[in-house]
Structures are given as structure tokens and as C-alpha cells.
Amino acid sequence: MRKISIFKHGVKSIKDEELANSLDLNDAVSQFKMRCIAKNLSKKTTKWYIEQITLFKEWLKDKEYSTTISQITGEILLQYVLYLTMEKKNHTGNNLSPATINSHRRALSAFFNFLYNRGLIKNSPMKYVEKQKEPHYTIRPLSEKQIKALLSLPDMRTFHGYRDYVLKIS
Incomplete structure (x- = not known):
């Protein structure tokens, strides 16, 4: 007779629990990717998800943390966010x-x-x-002088210039 445990989302067998305790991040990412495709998410969205998870996976390996899913804790994820905040740089060399x-x-x-x-x-x-x-940015409106300068730019003698002028005043 198999031992049964009850989770929030239904009844699972002990075999499923053993699988969950030994599931590696690579296998989980493969399952997640299949789910993204099955949900018909765009290729860009799926690629973006996988890229972000891959960055996390590489960070785990660099820090010599286990890539077994059950070993990834909130504390490890907080350390990853600290890494992103304090150490990781963007393409221009600035902090993220x-x-x-x-x-x-x-x-x-x-x-x-x-x-x-x-x-x-x-x-x-x-x-x-x-x-x-996230910082809240206030957008400063254009001054009257800037608006006049902007509206004087299109060449009103051409179709494209007149079109641009009309779009700006609309």
C-alpha cells in the first residue's frame, strides 16, 4: 500500500514527493518551458523567462548552491536579489x-x-x-517656447510636413 500525503492542490503519492525532493533546476526549467509553449505564450516571453531563470541558475552554480528545487529557499532568493542590486551591472556598466x-x-x-x-x-x-x-518620475511639461519651436519644425509645403504638423497639434 502506498503512503498518501495531502497537499493544498490535491492528493499526491509518496513517489511524487520523492520526485519533488530530487527535481533538478534544469528538469524544472524544461517542464516550465513546455508549459509556456502549451499556454501559447509568445516566443519572446518564453525566451525571456528562460533567460532570467538561466541567470539565476548560473548564479547558484557560481555560489556553489544546490540546484535541487527543494533546496532553493527564500533566503537564497533574497541573496540573489541583493546580488542583482549591489553587484550585477547592465550593458552600460551601471547597477541594475x-x-x-x-x-x-x-x-x-x-x-x-x-x-x-x-x-x-x-x-x-x-x-x-x-x-x-521604484522611483516615481515626474515628467516636466514643455514650455511655451519649446512648443512653438517644435511646431515650427515641419515643412508645411510638403505633404509629410503638413501631416507631422497636424499630428503634433492633435
């Missing part, structure tokens, strides 16, 4: 913006929610990782 870091977080959150919903993990470790506060 909070919006970029939140984008990494969204991809990992989607991945771990997938694992949770499939019953492969008992809790999503992403629930311990909060969004970073």
Missing part, C-alpha cells in the same frame, strides 16, 4: 535599476508559482521576496 530587478523577480515568481501549482514544491520561496520600490 529597481524596475529591472523587479522584472527578474517576476520571471522567478512565475517559475516558482508554476512549481507550486504543479505540487512540486510545498511553498513558493518567492513569497519572501518583495518588490523593490
